[in-house]
Amino acid sequence: MKLYSYFRSSASYRVRIALNLKGLPYEVVPVHLLRNGGEQFSPEYRKLNPDALVPALVDEVDGVQRALTQSLAIIEYLDETHPAPPLLPGDPIDRAHVRGIALSIACDIHPINNLRVLRYLVRNLKVSEDDKNAWYRHWCEQGLASIETMLARDERTGRFCFGDTPTLADCCLIPQIANARRLECDLSAMPTILRINDACLTLDAFAKAAPASQPDAE
Amino acid sequence: MKLYSYFRSSASYRVRIALNLKGLPYEVVPVHLLRNGGEQFSPEYRKLNPDALVPALVDEVDGVQRALTQSLAIIEYLDETHPAPPLLPGDPIDRAHVRGIALSIACDIHPINNLRVLRYLVRNLKVSEDDKNAWYRHWCEQGLASIETMLARDERTGRFCFGDTPTLADCCLIPQIANARRLECDLSAMPTILRINDACLTLDAFAKAAPASQPDAE
Numbered sequence: 001m002k003l004y005s006y007f008r009s010s011a012s013y014r015v016r017i018a019l020n021l022k023g024l025p026y027e028v029v030p031v032h033l034l035r036n037g038g039e040q041f042s043p044e045y046r047k048l049n050p051d052a053l054v055p056a057l058v059d060e061v062d063g064v065q066r067a068l069t070q071s072l073a074i075i076e077y078l079d080e081t082h083p084a085p086p087l088l089p090g091d092p093i094d095r096a097h098v099r100g101i102a103l104s105i106a107c108d109i110h111p112i113n114n115l116r117v118l119r120y121l122v123r124n125l126k127v128s129e130d131d132k133n134a135w136y137r138h139w140c141e142q143g144l145a146s147i148e149t150m151l152a153r154d155e156r157t158g159r160f161c162f163g164d165t166p167t168l169a170d171c172c173l174i175p176q177i178a179n180a181r182r183l184e185c186d187l188s189a190m191p192t193i194l195r196i197n198d199a200c201l202t203l204d205a206f207a208k209a210a211p212a213s214q215p216d217a218e
Numbered sequence: 219m220k221l222y223s224y225f226r227s228s229a230s231y232r233v234r235i236a237l238n239l240k241g242l243p244y245e246v247v248p249v250h251l252l253r254n255g256g257e258q259f260s261p262e263y264r265k266l267n268p269d270a271l272v273p274a275l276v277d278e279v280d281g282v283q284r285a286l287t288q289s290l291a292i293i294e295y296l297d298e299t300h301p302a303p304p305l306l307p308g309d310p311i312d313r314a315h316v317r318g319i320a321l322s323i324a325c326d327i328h329p330i331n332n333l334r335v336l337r338y339l340v341r342n343l344k345v346s347e348d349d350k351n352a353w354y355r356h357w358c359e360q361g362l363a364s365i366e367t368m369l370a371r372d373e374r375t376g377r378f379c380f381g382d383t384p385t386l387a388d389c390c391l392i393p394q395i396a397n398a399r400r401l402e403c404d405l406s407a408m409p410t411i412l413r414i415n416d417a418c419l420t421l422d423a424f425a426k427a428a429p430a431s432q433p434d435a436e
Contacts (some may be wrong), residue, residue: 051326070321077310173336
């Protein structure tokens with residue numbers, strides 16, 4: 001498998017964690033979002049992903065190269081095609097809980113703070129650097145506070161977001177915390193999230209997926 | 219089942235379509251996002267969903283009321299607990315394709331244009347009405363153009379986004395088109411999307427889920 005990835009992209013980071021948790025070999029193909037006018041906009045990459053967003057995963061199925069997009073769709077695909085270890089629990093109500101946490105990050109925190117959105121704020125709306133950073137922190141802190149509430153009150157929360165093995169929810173949470181720390185968000189009132197983050201980072205699958213461990217890290 | 223819904227919320231609209239396609243009875247509990255300072259912020263609703271976003275679905279499982287959040291997690295739950303008719307295809311690569319389209323809308327179009335984000339632009343960043351509407355159209359048109367490309371080039375596209383029966387992708391696409399039209403986005407170069415929209419709207423499941431058909435419609 002080939003993963004088109006940018007070291008700092010948290011959506012790419014999610015898929016790298018999932019591939020590592022599954023123990024699947026993959027080749028990282030770096031797509032630099034800032035150089036060369038943004039390599040994600042090249043005609044070659046747009047053939048893989050018309051959205052011009054990373055990541056994309058290319059897998060060979062029945063001798064044909066198939067390109068998949070959207071980090072959560074990719075991780076569900078990996079979980080269906082390589083079931084061990086599972087990244088979702090078995091019970092539908094628990095699966096919905098884990099997916100709910102993952103989607104809360106993937107829909108309601110991350111896209112609002114994505115590179116292209118921050119650029120639009122600065123270039124089109126002439127928002128100041130301070131206001132841009134306040135925007136980032138607002139959505140990130142508000143979203144993570146909701147997730148802290150959900151995790152802290154739920155008896156299914158264990159060493160990780162759900163029980164004592166990592167799931168799709170952890171694949172999404174840890175990259176979001178890395179972003180939050182880079183932008184100096186205030187996570188002091190989020191002990192559950194920080195505890196889970198620490199637990200994940202002791203695992204090789206998470207450590208090797210981190211931005212600083214990537215071949216294209218700067 | 220009880221669906222906490224706002225008639226104009228496109229995330230609620232997705233779940234209404236899925237419930238109707240499955241033929242499942244449900245009670246709509248209106249949550250007015252604008253009245254009373256925003257009913258989604260009430261302590262009662264926040265107990266169901268700390269994110270203070272609609273929809274939330276409450277289902278009784280083994281005699282216990284369980285609240286689910288995030289429209290895509292809810293629809294996957296409905297598909298797992300009520301498999302007929304299926305809202306996802308059987309093959310993992312096809313499931314990833316359908317989920318990819320759904321997530322492209324649910325992550326990369328809709329949240330950037332959500333009520334709370336538009337409010338922040340106006341109230342915190344003092345963005346003009348014209349610039350706010352241009353922001354909306356920018357993300358909506360760009361995102362739907364990518365989806366048009368994906369659908370137009372893929373041989374799996376049929377009467378609907380995938381083949382000839384509606385899937386999760388159609389549950390997401392049709393509410394997004396309704397929003398796009400309300401905000402006067404230019405969809406003239408998107409014939410595949412418009413054709414699929416027309417096909418969906420001939421079905422009762424979609425028509426009855428539309429904002430204008432809701433008990434809280436204004």
